[in-house]
Amino acid sequence: MTSSSRSWRQKPASTICYSVFDLPKLETEVAALEKASSVPSFWDDPPNAQRQMQMFSRLQEAIHLWRGLEFQVNGLLELADLAIEAEDEEMAAEIQAESVQVSQKLDREEVQLTLSGPYDDRSAIISIYSGAGGTESQDWAEMLLRMYLRWCETHGRKVDVLDISHGDEVGIRSATMEVSGGYATGYLRGENGVHRLVRISPFDGDHARHTSFARVEVIPAADNDPDIVIRPQDLKADFFRSSGPGGQNVQKVSSAVRLTHLPTGIVVACQNERSQHQNREFAMRILMAKLLERQNTERAEEMARLRGEHLSAEWGNQIRSYVLQPYRMVKDHRTGHETSNTDAVLDGEIDGFLQAYLLSQVGV
Numbered sequence: 001m002t003s004s005s006r007s008w009r010q011k012p013a014s015t016i017c018y019s020v021f022d023l024p025k026l027e028t029e030v031a032a033l034e035k036a037s038s039v040p041s042f043w044d045d046p047p048n049a050q051r052q053m054q055m056f057s058r059l060q061e062a063i064h065l066w067r068g069l070e071f072q073v074n075g076l077l078e079l080a081d082l083a084i085e086a087e088d089e090e091m092a093a094e095i096q097a098e099s100v101q102v103s104q105k106l107d108r109e110e111v112q113l114t115l116s117g118p119y120d121d122r123s124a125i126i127s128i129y130s131g132a133g134g135t136e137s138q139d140w141a142e143m144l145l146r147m148y149l150r151w152c153e154t155h156g157r158k159v160d161v162l163d164i165s166h167g168d169e170v171g172i173r174s175a176t177m178e179v180s181g182g183y184a185t186g187y188l189r190g191e192n193g194v195h196r197l198v199r200i201s202p203f204d205g206d207h208a209r210h211t212s213f214a215r216v217e218v219i220p221a222a223d224n225d226p227d228i229v230i231r232p233q234d235l236k237a238d239f240f241r242s243s244g245p246g247g248q249n250v251q252k253v254s255s256a257v258r259l260t261h262l263p264t265g266i267v268v269a270c271q272n273e274r275s276q277h278q279n280r281e282f283a284m285r286i287l288m289a290k291l292l293e294r295q296n297t298e299r300a301e302e303m304a305r306l307r308g309e310h311l312s313a314e315w316g317n318q319i320r321s322y323v324l325q326p327y328r329m330v331k332d333h334r335t336g337h338e339t340s341n342t343d344a345v346l347d348g349e350i351d352g353f354l355q356a357y358l359l360s361q362v363g364v
Contacts (some may be wrong), residue, residue, distance in 0.1 A: 023066055030059045047226035051118070058116070065109060072102060112183075114358040119220035119296075120186030125289040127176040130167070131194070131213030138171030140197045140212040143346060145175050148191075150348025157181035162282040163270040170203075176270075176286055178221060185220040190357030192218045193319035200325045209325055213318065222288035227295065230288065236260040239276060259283045266290050320353070322346070335360045 033056040036042055043049050076095055083091040115121070126148060130141035152159045158180040165173040179188065194215050201210040222228045238258040256271030257279040268290065270283040322342060323329045330345045330353075331338035337356035339345060345353075 023063065026059050026063055030056060030063060033059070058121075062113060069102070069106065069109070076102065110362075111355050111358055114362055115183045115186035117186060117189075119292075120189070121183050122185045123178055123180045123221040123223075124184040124188045125162075125176065125178055125219050125221055125286060126188065126191070127174065127217040128172070129174045129215045129217070130172065131215060133210070133212050135167065135169050135171065135203050136201060136210050136212040137214060138167030138169075138173060139203070140171070140195075141173070141175070141214040142167075142171040143197070144195060144214055144216065145172060145177075147346050147348055147350065148177070148179075148188075151350055152179055152181075152348075154348050155181070157184065160282070161272055162286055163268075163272050165269075165271075178285065185218065187354055187358075188218050190354060190361075191216050191319075196318040196321045198321065198323045198325065219289050219293040221285065222292035223285065225288070225292055228288050228291050230261065230284075230291070234262050236262060237280070240271075255279055257283045259287050261287060261291065264291065264294060266294070332356060 033052060037049070037053065037056065042052075076099055079091065079095050082088070083095060128141050128144050128148075130137040149159060160178045160180075161175065162178055163174070163176045165175070167173055194213055197212045197214075199210065199212075200207050204210065236259070238260075240256045240258065255274055255276040256269065257276060258267065258269040259280070260267045266287060268283050268286040270279040270286065272279065272282070319334055320330065320332045322345070323331075324342055328340050328342045329338055330340075330342055332353050335353075335356040337353055339352065341349070
Protein backbone atom coordinates (compact mmCIF):
# COMPACT_ATOMS: atom_id res chain seq x y z
CA MET A 1 0.00 0.00 0.00
CA THR A 2 1.43 3.42 -0.95
CA SER A 3 2.29 6.04 1.68
CA SER A 4 0.05 8.59 -0.11
CA SER A 5 -3.04 6.46 0.39
CA ARG A 6 -2.16 5.93 4.06
CA SER A 7 -1.80 9.69 4.55
CA TRP A 8 -5.46 10.11 3.60
CA ARG A 9 -6.46 7.58 6.23
CA GLN A 10 -4.53 9.41 8.92
CA LYS A 11 -6.40 12.72 8.49
CA PRO A 12 -9.96 12.69 9.89
CA ALA A 13 -12.71 14.11 7.68
CA SER A 14 -13.84 16.41 10.47
CA THR A 15 -10.40 18.04 10.47
CA ILE A 16 -10.79 18.86 6.78
CA CYS A 17 -14.28 20.29 7.05
CA TYR A 18 -14.03 22.08 10.37
CA SER A 19 -10.70 23.73 9.66
CA VAL A 20 -12.59 26.40 7.72
CA PHE A 21 -15.40 27.14 10.17
CA ASP A 22 -17.43 25.76 13.05
CA LEU A 23 -20.03 23.73 11.16
CA PRO A 24 -22.17 22.78 14.20
CA LYS A 25 -22.34 26.46 15.12
CA LEU A 26 -23.64 27.31 11.63
CA GLU A 27 -26.27 24.60 11.93
CA THR A 28 -27.37 26.13 15.23
CA GLU A 29 -27.65 29.55 13.56
CA VAL A 30 -29.74 28.09 10.72
CA ALA A 31 -32.09 26.46 13.22
CA ALA A 32 -32.45 29.77 15.07
CA LEU A 33 -33.18 31.70 11.86
CA GLU A 34 -35.71 29.08 10.76
CA LYS A 35 -37.48 29.35 14.10
CA ALA A 36 -37.45 33.17 14.03
CA SER A 37 -38.89 33.28 10.50
CA SER A 38 -41.88 31.21 11.61
CA VAL A 39 -42.99 33.96 14.00
CA PRO A 40 -45.64 36.21 12.33
CA SER A 41 -43.99 39.43 13.56
CA PHE A 42 -40.78 38.46 11.74
CA TRP A 43 -42.11 40.09 8.57
CA ASP A 44 -43.13 43.36 10.25
CA ASP A 45 -39.74 44.73 9.17
CA PRO A 46 -39.50 43.61 5.50
CA PRO A 47 -35.93 44.88 4.79
CA ASN A 48 -34.54 43.17 7.88
CA ALA A 49 -36.54 40.01 7.19
CA GLN A 50 -35.19 39.91 3.64
CA ARG A 51 -31.60 40.21 4.87
CA GLN A 52 -32.18 37.45 7.43
CA MET A 53 -33.63 35.12 4.81
CA GLN A 54 -30.71 35.78 2.48
CA MET A 55 -28.36 34.85 5.30
CA PHE A 56 -30.45 31.74 6.00
CA SER A 57 -30.15 30.67 2.37
CA ARG A 58 -26.35 31.23 2.28
CA LEU A 59 -25.82 29.26 5.49
CA GLN A 60 -27.96 26.39 4.25
CA GLU A 61 -25.97 26.18 1.02
CA ALA A 62 -22.67 26.18 2.94
CA ILE A 63 -23.82 23.46 5.33
CA HIS A 64 -25.12 21.29 2.48
CA LEU A 65 -21.84 21.66 0.62
CA TRP A 66 -19.59 20.82 3.55
CA ARG A 67 -21.70 17.96 4.86
CA GLY A 68 -21.57 16.54 1.34
CA LEU A 69 -17.80 16.82 1.27
CA GLU A 70 -17.60 15.20 4.68
CA PHE A 71 -19.72 12.28 3.43
CA GLN A 72 -17.52 11.90 0.35
CA VAL A 73 -14.29 11.93 2.38
CA ASN A 74 -15.65 9.42 4.88
CA GLY A 75 -16.54 7.15 1.96
CA LEU A 76 -12.96 7.41 0.69
CA LEU A 77 -11.60 6.57 4.15
CA GLU A 78 -13.75 3.43 4.33
CA LEU A 79 -12.50 2.37 0.90
CA ALA A 80 -8.95 3.03 2.05
CA ASP A 81 -9.46 0.64 4.98
CA LEU A 82 -10.67 -2.06 2.60
CA ALA A 83 -7.76 -1.45 0.22
CA ILE A 84 -5.26 -1.69 3.06
CA GLU A 85 -6.74 -4.96 4.36
CA ALA A 86 -6.86 -6.48 0.87
CA GLU A 87 -3.54 -4.90 -0.18
CA ASP A 88 -5.33 -3.85 -3.37
CA GLU A 89 -2.98 -1.48 -5.23
CA GLU A 90 -5.50 -0.88 -8.02
CA MET A 91 -8.13 0.30 -5.55
CA ALA A 92 -5.49 2.45 -3.81
CA ALA A 93 -4.72 4.18 -7.12
CA GLU A 94 -8.43 4.94 -7.65
CA ILE A 95 -8.72 6.31 -4.11
CA GLN A 96 -5.68 8.50 -4.66
CA ALA A 97 -7.12 9.90 -7.92
CA GLU A 98 -10.47 10.70 -6.29
CA SER A 99 -8.74 12.20 -3.26
CA VAL A 100 -6.92 14.66 -5.54
CA GLN A 101 -10.29 15.72 -7.01
CA VAL A 102 -11.73 16.19 -3.52
CA SER A 103 -8.69 18.21 -2.48
CA GLN A 104 -9.04 20.48 -5.51
CA LYS A 105 -12.74 20.98 -4.80
CA LEU A 106 -11.91 21.70 -1.16
CA ASP A 107 -9.47 24.42 -2.20
CA ARG A 108 -12.06 26.06 -4.47
CA GLU A 109 -14.80 25.94 -1.88
CA GLU A 110 -12.55 27.20 0.90
CA VAL A 111 -12.09 30.39 -1.13
CA GLN A 112 -15.83 30.57 -1.80
CA LEU A 113 -16.59 30.28 1.91
CA THR A 114 -14.54 33.38 2.63
CA LEU A 115 -17.21 35.35 0.74
CA SER A 116 -19.51 35.62 3.71
CA GLY A 117 -19.64 39.40 4.18
CA PRO A 118 -23.05 41.11 4.10
CA TYR A 119 -22.28 42.76 0.73
CA ASP A 120 -19.90 40.22 -0.83
CA ASP A 121 -22.56 38.92 -3.21
CA ARG A 122 -23.21 42.35 -4.76
CA SER A 123 -21.82 43.97 -7.87
CA ALA A 124 -18.67 46.00 -7.22
CA ILE A 125 -18.04 49.67 -7.93
CA ILE A 126 -14.31 49.99 -8.65
CA SER A 127 -12.64 53.39 -8.83
CA ILE A 128 -9.00 53.95 -9.83
CA TYR A 129 -7.23 57.21 -9.00
CA SER A 130 -3.78 58.20 -10.25
CA GLY A 131 -1.39 59.37 -7.54
CA ALA A 132 1.18 62.14 -7.53
CA GLY A 133 3.54 62.04 -10.47
CA GLY A 134 1.56 63.38 -13.42
CA THR A 135 2.00 61.43 -16.65
CA GLU A 136 3.69 58.46 -14.99
CA SER A 137 0.91 57.85 -12.47
CA GLN A 138 -1.81 58.54 -15.01
CA ASP A 139 -0.34 55.91 -17.34
CA TRP A 140 -0.11 53.49 -14.38
CA ALA A 141 -3.77 54.10 -13.50
CA GLU A 142 -4.75 53.21 -17.08
CA MET A 143 -2.64 50.03 -16.88
CA LEU A 144 -4.59 49.02 -13.75
CA LEU A 145 -7.87 49.78 -15.49
CA ARG A 146 -6.88 47.48 -18.34
CA MET A 147 -5.80 44.78 -15.86
CA TYR A 148 -9.22 44.70 -14.20
CA LEU A 149 -11.08 44.87 -17.52
CA ARG A 150 -9.07 41.87 -18.78
CA TRP A 151 -9.82 39.96 -15.55
CA CYS A 152 -13.53 40.62 -16.04
CA GLU A 153 -13.34 39.55 -19.68
CA THR A 154 -11.56 36.30 -18.78
CA HIS A 155 -14.19 35.47 -16.16
CA GLY A 156 -17.15 36.44 -18.32
CA ARG A 157 -18.23 39.29 -16.06
CA LYS A 158 -20.26 42.22 -17.34
CA VAL A 159 -18.58 45.61 -16.90
CA ASP A 160 -20.04 49.10 -17.21
CA VAL A 161 -17.42 51.85 -17.36
CA LEU A 162 -19.32 54.59 -15.57
CA ASP A 163 -16.81 57.41 -15.78
CA ILE A 164 -13.32 58.18 -17.11
CA SER A 165 -11.29 61.34 -16.63
CA HIS A 166 -8.46 61.30 -19.15
CA GLY A 167 -4.93 62.46 -18.41
CA ASP A 168 -3.34 65.54 -19.95
CA GLU A 169 -1.13 63.55 -22.34
CA VAL A 170 -1.68 59.83 -21.75
CA GLY A 171 -3.44 57.61 -19.26
CA ILE A 172 -6.26 58.57 -16.93
CA ARG A 173 -6.68 60.71 -13.84
CA SER A 174 -9.47 58.44 -12.64
CA ALA A 175 -11.98 55.85 -13.79
CA THR A 176 -15.00 54.20 -12.24
CA MET A 177 -16.64 50.97 -13.39
CA GLU A 178 -19.27 48.56 -12.15
CA VAL A 179 -18.40 44.86 -12.24
CA SER A 180 -21.35 42.46 -12.18
CA GLY A 181 -21.52 38.72 -11.64
CA GLY A 182 -21.64 36.48 -8.59
CA TYR A 183 -19.79 37.81 -5.53
CA ALA A 184 -18.00 40.57 -7.45
CA THR A 185 -17.49 42.66 -4.30
CA GLY A 186 -16.32 39.64 -2.33
CA TYR A 187 -13.71 38.60 -4.87
CA LEU A 188 -12.39 42.09 -5.53
CA ARG A 189 -12.53 43.77 -2.11
CA GLY A 190 -8.91 42.83 -1.44
CA GLU A 191 -7.84 45.17 -4.27
CA ASN A 192 -8.70 48.15 -2.05
CA GLY A 193 -5.57 50.20 -1.44
CA VAL A 194 -2.49 51.73 -3.01
CA HIS A 195 -0.74 49.94 -5.88
CA ARG A 196 2.93 50.77 -6.61
CA LEU A 197 4.73 50.46 -9.96
CA VAL A 198 8.51 50.51 -10.44
CA ARG A 199 9.81 50.62 -14.02
CA ILE A 200 12.03 52.38 -16.55
CA SER A 201 9.84 55.28 -17.63
CA PRO A 202 8.82 55.27 -21.30
CA PHE A 203 8.33 59.04 -20.94
CA ASP A 204 11.83 59.81 -19.64
CA GLY A 205 14.49 60.51 -22.26
CA ASP A 206 17.18 59.56 -19.75
CA HIS A 207 15.58 56.12 -19.23
CA ALA A 208 15.53 56.64 -15.49
CA ARG A 209 13.68 54.31 -13.14
CA HIS A 210 10.44 55.79 -11.79
CA THR A 211 8.04 54.81 -9.01
CA SER A 212 4.35 55.52 -9.55
CA PHE A 213 1.31 55.11 -7.32
CA ALA A 214 -2.41 54.65 -7.92
CA ARG A 215 -5.23 54.04 -5.49
CA VAL A 216 -7.97 51.47 -6.06
CA GLU A 217 -11.30 51.73 -4.24
CA VAL A 218 -13.75 48.80 -4.21
CA ILE A 219 -17.21 49.31 -2.72
CA PRO A 220 -20.45 47.34 -3.05
CA ALA A 221 -23.19 48.58 -5.36
CA ALA A 222 -26.23 49.91 -3.53
CA ASP A 223 -28.99 49.35 -6.08
CA ASN A 224 -32.38 49.08 -4.38
CA ASP A 225 -30.79 49.08 -0.92
CA PRO A 226 -33.57 50.02 1.52
CA ASP A 227 -31.08 51.71 3.84
CA ILE A 228 -30.04 54.29 1.24
CA VAL A 229 -32.56 57.05 0.57
CA ILE A 230 -31.62 60.20 -1.37
CA ARG A 231 -34.10 63.05 -1.10
CA PRO A 232 -34.35 65.40 -4.12
CA GLN A 233 -33.76 68.45 -1.91
CA ASP A 234 -30.46 66.95 -0.72
CA LEU A 235 -29.07 66.74 -4.25
CA LYS A 236 -27.37 69.43 -6.34
CA ALA A 237 -26.84 68.67 -10.03
CA ASP A 238 -24.42 70.48 -12.36
CA PHE A 239 -24.03 69.84 -16.07
CA PHE A 240 -20.92 70.43 -18.18
CA ARG A 241 -19.29 69.35 -21.41
CA SER A 242 -17.48 66.03 -21.56
CA SER A 243 -13.80 66.21 -22.43
CA GLY A 244 -11.44 63.70 -23.96
CA PRO A 245 -7.68 63.13 -23.84
CA GLY A 246 -5.64 66.33 -23.81
CA GLY A 247 -8.62 68.36 -22.66
CA GLN A 248 -10.26 68.38 -26.08
CA ASN A 249 -14.01 68.75 -26.06
CA VAL A 250 -15.62 65.67 -27.51
CA GLN A 251 -19.15 67.04 -27.31
CA LYS A 252 -20.75 70.40 -27.97
CA VAL A 253 -23.56 69.83 -25.46
CA SER A 254 -23.42 69.71 -21.66
CA SER A 255 -24.05 66.00 -21.21
CA ALA A 256 -21.63 65.37 -18.34
CA VAL A 257 -23.19 65.32 -14.88
CA ARG A 258 -21.81 66.24 -11.46
CA LEU A 259 -23.92 65.37 -8.41
CA THR A 260 -23.32 66.78 -4.93
CA HIS A 261 -24.98 65.19 -1.92
CA LEU A 262 -25.43 68.25 0.30
CA PRO A 263 -25.74 66.54 3.72
CA THR A 264 -22.46 64.63 3.33
CA GLY A 265 -20.58 66.73 0.78
CA ILE A 266 -19.94 63.67 -1.41
CA VAL A 267 -19.39 64.67 -5.05
CA VAL A 268 -19.53 62.27 -8.00
CA ALA A 269 -19.33 62.94 -11.73
CA CYS A 270 -19.99 60.99 -14.88
CA GLN A 271 -19.10 62.01 -18.44
CA ASN A 272 -18.62 58.71 -20.19
CA GLU A 273 -21.90 58.60 -22.13
CA ARG A 274 -23.33 60.94 -24.75
CA SER A 275 -26.69 61.01 -23.02
CA GLN A 276 -27.13 63.39 -20.08
CA HIS A 277 -29.86 61.11 -18.76
CA GLN A 278 -27.57 58.06 -18.78
CA ASN A 279 -24.70 59.99 -17.20
CA ARG A 280 -27.03 61.09 -14.42
CA GLU A 281 -28.19 57.49 -13.92
CA PHE A 282 -24.60 56.27 -13.66
CA ALA A 283 -23.69 59.12 -11.31
CA MET A 284 -26.60 58.17 -9.05
CA ARG A 285 -25.37 54.56 -8.92
CA ILE A 286 -21.91 55.74 -7.87
CA LEU A 287 -23.37 58.14 -5.30
CA MET A 288 -25.59 55.48 -3.73
CA ALA A 289 -22.62 53.11 -3.46
CA LYS A 290 -20.50 55.81 -1.79
CA LEU A 291 -23.30 56.61 0.66
CA LEU A 292 -23.59 52.91 1.55
CA GLU A 293 -19.84 52.72 2.08
CA ARG A 294 -19.92 55.86 4.24
CA GLN A 295 -22.74 54.39 6.32
CA ASN A 296 -20.84 51.12 6.82
CA THR A 297 -17.67 53.01 7.75
CA GLU A 298 -19.53 55.08 10.32
CA ARG A 299 -21.02 51.93 11.85
CA ALA A 300 -17.58 50.29 12.00
CA GLU A 301 -16.09 53.40 13.64
CA GLU A 302 -18.88 53.48 16.21
CA MET A 303 -18.39 49.81 17.04
CA ALA A 304 -14.63 50.39 17.31
CA ARG A 305 -15.25 53.37 19.62
CA LEU A 306 -17.44 51.25 21.86
CA ARG A 307 -14.74 48.57 21.96
CA GLY A 308 -12.00 51.11 22.56
CA GLU A 309 -10.28 50.33 19.25
CA HIS A 310 -8.50 52.79 16.96
CA LEU A 311 -9.14 52.93 13.22
CA SER A 312 -6.80 54.87 10.95
CA ALA A 313 -8.26 56.76 8.01
CA GLU A 314 -4.88 57.11 6.28
CA TRP A 315 -4.03 55.66 2.88
CA GLY A 316 -1.28 53.66 4.50
CA ASN A 317 1.50 51.92 2.61
CA GLN A 318 0.98 50.18 -0.70
CA ILE A 319 -0.77 46.82 -0.63
CA ARG A 320 1.04 45.52 -3.70
CA SER A 321 4.17 46.32 -5.70
CA TYR A 322 4.61 45.71 -9.42
CA VAL A 323 8.33 45.81 -10.21
CA LEU A 324 9.36 45.75 -13.89
CA GLN A 325 12.93 47.00 -13.36
CA PRO A 326 15.62 46.07 -12.28
CA TYR A 327 13.90 42.66 -11.91
CA ARG A 328 10.35 41.45 -12.59
CA MET A 329 8.10 40.69 -9.64
CA VAL A 330 4.58 41.38 -8.42
CA LYS A 331 4.26 40.97 -4.66
CA ASP A 332 1.34 41.47 -2.28
CA HIS A 333 2.70 42.90 0.96
CA ARG A 334 -0.21 41.65 3.08
CA THR A 335 -0.09 37.98 2.12
CA GLY A 336 3.41 37.52 0.71
CA HIS A 337 1.94 36.05 -2.49
CA GLU A 338 4.19 36.85 -5.44
CA THR A 339 4.97 35.96 -9.04
CA SER A 340 7.65 36.87 -11.56
CA ASN A 341 5.17 36.67 -14.47
CA THR A 342 4.41 40.39 -14.46
CA ASP A 343 3.04 40.38 -18.01
CA ALA A 344 0.37 37.84 -17.08
CA VAL A 345 -0.67 39.83 -14.00
CA LEU A 346 -0.98 43.08 -15.94
CA ASP A 347 -2.99 41.13 -18.51
CA GLY A 348 -5.57 40.27 -15.85
CA GLU A 349 -4.28 37.04 -14.27
CA ILE A 350 -4.77 38.15 -10.67
CA ASP A 351 -6.70 35.17 -9.27
CA GLY A 352 -3.73 34.03 -7.19
CA PHE A 353 -3.62 37.41 -5.44
CA LEU A 354 -7.39 37.53 -4.93
CA GLN A 355 -7.49 34.04 -3.42
CA ALA A 356 -4.43 34.56 -1.22
CA TYR A 357 -6.01 37.68 0.28
CA LEU A 358 -9.37 35.99 0.89
CA LEU A 359 -7.77 32.98 2.58
CA SER A 360 -5.63 35.29 4.73
CA GLN A 361 -8.85 36.77 6.13
CA VAL A 362 -10.24 33.46 7.39
CA GLY A 363 -10.62 33.73 11.13
CA VAL A 364 -9.69 37.44 11.18
